[in-house]
Amino acid sequence: NVFDGLVSLADHEARASQVLDAQAQAYFNGGAADEITLRDNAAAWQRLRLAPRVLQPLSGGHTRLSLLGRTLAHPILVAPMAHQRLAHPHGELATALAAAALGAGMVLSTQANVPLEQVAQLVLGDADRGPLWFQLYIQPDRAFTQALVRRVEAAGYEALVLTVDAPVSGARDRERRAGFRLPPGVAAVNLAGMAPAATHPGSVLDHASAHALTWADVDWLCAHTRLPVLLKGITHPADAREALEHGVAGIVVSNHGGRTLDTVTPTAERLPAVVDAVRGAVPVLVDGGIRRGTDVLKAMALGASAVLLGRPVIHGLAHGGAQGVSHVIRLLRDELEMAMALCGCRDLGQATPELLV
Numbered sequence: 001n002v003f004d005g006l007v008s009l010a011d012h013e014a015r016a017s018q019v020l021d022a023q024a025q026a027y028f029n030g031g032a033a034d035e036i037t038l039r040d041n042a043a044a045w046q047r048l049r050l051a052p053r054v055l056q057p058l059s060g061g062h063t064r065l066s067l068l069g070r071t072l073a074h075p076i077l078v079a080p081m082a083h084q085r086l087a088h089p090h091g092e093l094a095t096a097l098a099a100a101a102l103g104a105g106m107v108l109s110t111q112a113n114v115p116l117e118q119v120a121q122l123v124l125g126d127a128d129r130g131p132l133w134f135q136l137y138i139q140p141d142r143a144f145t146q147a148l149v150r151r152v153e154a155a156g157y158e159a160l161v162l163t164v165d166a167p168v169s170g171a172r173d174r175e176r177r178a179g180f181r182l183p184p185g186v187a188a189v190n191l192a193g194m195a196p197a198a199t200h201p202g203s204v205l206d207h208a209s210a211h212a213l214t215w216a217d218v219d220w221l222c223a224h225t226r227l228p229v230l231l232k233g234i235t236h237p238a239d240a241r242e243a244l245e246h247g248v249a250g251i252v253v254s255n256h257g258g259r260t261l262d263t264v265t266p267t268a269e270r271l272p273a274v275v276d277a278v279r280g281a282v283p284v285l286v287d288g289g290i291r292r293g294t295d296v297l298k299a300m301a302l303g304a305s306a307v308l309l310g311r312p313v314i315h316g317l318a319h320g321g322a323q324g325v326s327h328v329i330r331l332l333r334d335e336l337e338m339a340m341a342l343c344g345c346r347d348l349g350q351a352t353p354e355l356l357v
């Protein structure tokens with residue numbers, strides 16, 4: 001087996017670094033500025049300590065859950081990540097295929113490198129697949145955005161994930177040092193034909209004030225789609241409460257994997273307050289630094305409905321295509337099941353805050 005010797009997500013990262021060039025590594029692995037949050041996201045899950053129960057009945061144990069009206073085999077979804085053909089020629093097609101085969105949900109980025117319809121056609125017929133969602137960046141051209149949403153609906157996507165934590169891109173020092181540029185042939189094809197955004201010579205804030213979203217845009221989107229809308233990038237309980245008032249279907253607690261604003265609190269530490277604010281009204285998902293089955297279990301214990309997995313998926317993709325992605329998801333799922341059994345959890349409903357010291 002080509003994956004012999006790869007027993008953890010960290011092993012996949014090491015293997016990926018043998019095949020990705022310096023620019024691609026800077027793009028995929030890097031974060032904003034000093035990468036404090038990038039590191040802290042993972043460290044925060046590691047810092048949490050488990051308090052397992054023993055001698056609990058485990059018969060009939062499973063990882064199933066229900067999310068937005070569907071039954072999922074397990075709580076691991078693939079996070080939206082742009083430009084996956086930079087990692088492997090099959091790009092998002094390979095990722096989607098692997099996710100479907102493993103029953104993992106897939107969130108396709110607005111900045112994917114393959115047509116969104118192709119991804120949907122590839123996986124929608126798979127009976128055991130997880131949910132297929134589309135991550136939306138609302139474009140300055142609202143007519144274009146609306147047409148994009150129509151395409152997403154027509155293709156069969158089941159929810160929109162509106163990313164709200166990146167009104168401007170972060171200070172991506174590692175990328176700039178590496179001189180990162182998209183190579184020819186790798187493009188955000190689903191945005192093709194869009195009128196170029198008006199340029200705002202001057203400051204970053206000039207740009208932001210022209211393009212940054214507000215709650216009115218959330219209302220606009222909810223009014224212009226029949227799909228449930230989740231907000232990705234909420235970390236403040238006050239924002240979570242406001243999101244509920246605007247009728248969102250779910251929240252993703254995320255700091256963009258530490259790629260936007262550096263030195264924000266890691267998601268593991270923000271999750272409980274958001275869960276508390278939402279009070280079960282809608283699902284709360286979380287991402288950032290999840291690398292172990294124990295991390296997934298800790299997220300569930302803190303009240304997450306499911307988790308999104310980012311960079312490790314890219315690592316599997318980079319060196320192993322669809323099979324590499326499958327292997328990564330398989331490892332994490334196996335680790336989750338081990339962690340559940342060792343903590344005395346027969347199902348995810350038994351992952352409660354008491355599991356954490």
Ligand code: FNR
Binds near residue numbers: 135
């Ligand atoms: C991202 N992320 C992201 N998020 C989003 O909403 N739209 C996007 O297009 C992208 N693109 C993207 C590219 C790359 C290379 C990475 C690593 C991340 C953020 C992503 O969805 C997720 O929030 C984090 O990656 C989760 O953290 P981990 O698991 O990577 O630590």
